Amino acid sequence: MSTNLDKFRVIEKMMEEARPLMVEYLAVLDERQAYMSIYRSEYRKLRNGSKEAIRIVEEHVRSKDDFSALYDDVVYAVREAIERLEEARQTEDETEHLEKVIGALRDVLGDFKRHSGINLKAIEKSKEISDRYNIPLQGLQSFIELQESQSTPLPIESAEELLEELEKADRLYLASFREYREMCESDDEVYILYSDIVDDLLEAGLNAAADKLESVLPESSAERVARPDPQPLLSILTPIKSSGLEYFQSKNAKSESYNYNVNFARELAYTRRALLEQREMKGTNNAFKRINEAYDLLETYMYERFHQLGGTPYNYHGHLNR
Structure with missing residues (x-):
């Protein structure tokens, strides 16, 4: 049966192995801590840049909505012009000119109907007919002006997909921020995805949105400060209870070994949780500080009460030397 001293020796060896690794672990986290401000700045820039790119694409979608509405107005105006001219033909003696205009308008209306999307050639023909025969077509000039101001002929469906x-x-x-940081640390998926979106925006002709997003792309993971591996520490700092080291027993009513051991076990569990959760500098340093303080209390008490642990007393009476 293991004595309290045997149990303490295991814990002592555990901490002797763990403490140098804790120092190394914190050194890497300290380096990362300086990099966290870069991470946060990078996250904010990408988030704001993406919002701005979305705003630009949304404006494009809205302009395309206006574009489509004006296009429909032109088609309706052509149809309405045909109806007006047909009514006028019934009261005119000379209808040759009217027939010619009506025929031209019917041809262009057929062009509109045969095209599922926006037919710019039909718009051009409508403009020619309107100018040649002095036929006003509502919405035509507004459509032409808007069309000329468009930087890209991207269909509205494609803009909505982007x-x-x-x-x-x-x-x-x-x-x-946490999800962003974890994704960036695992691989280059964030950089690759947003870089691909930049390419899609450029291909679509949405250069303003592409430029904005490209200017805030994150770094690749190869350029980042890697998180330290917690596994070496976790393999050393094994849970007290499952290792058979809990709880210290003593027949001495004034013995505090049990309480110090339970306190150390609690802080060890807290430290393991901090490592498993991969906390940054502040959280990990706090956990390491707590376990070290708990161990120092346990160690001091154990060496002061060595004879209670199954060790050899300092004198034959079994009392400590004072």
Whole structure:
């Protein structure tokens, strides 16, 4: 049966092995702590840059909505012009000119109907007919002006797909700083995804959105300060209870060995949790400080009460030398 001294010796060896590793672990976290401000700045820039890119694409979608509405107005104006001219033809003696104009308008209306999307050639023909025969077509000039101001002929469906792609990426990677940091540390998935979106925006002609997003792309994971591996410490700092080291027993009513051991076991569990949760400098340093303080109390008490642990007393009476 293990004595309290046997149990303490195991704990003592555990801490002798763990303490140098704790120092090394904290040194890496200290280096990372300086990098955390860069991480946070990078996260904020990407989040804000993505929001700005989304705003630009949304403006494009809205302009395309206006574009489509004006296009429909032009088609309706052509149809309405045909109806007006047909009514006028019934009261005119000379209808040859009207027939010619009506025929031209019917041709262009057919062009509109045969095209599922926006038919710019039909718009051009409508403009020619309007100018040649002095036929006002409501919305035509507004459509032409808006069309000339467009930087890209990107269909609204494609713009909406890009908008959805951006919003999905933000939900996946920018919902919280912690999720963003963990993803960046695991691989280059965040950088690759947003870089691909930049390429898609450029290909679509949405250069302003692409430039904004490209300017805030995160670094690749190869350029980051890697998180220290907690496994070596976890393999040394084994749980007290499952290792058979809990709880110290003593027949001495004034013995505090049990309480110090339980306190150390509690702090050891807290330290393991901090390592498993991969806490940063502040949280890990606090955990290491707590376990070291708990061990120091236990160690001091054990050496002061050596004879109670199954060791050899200092004198034959079994009392401590004072």
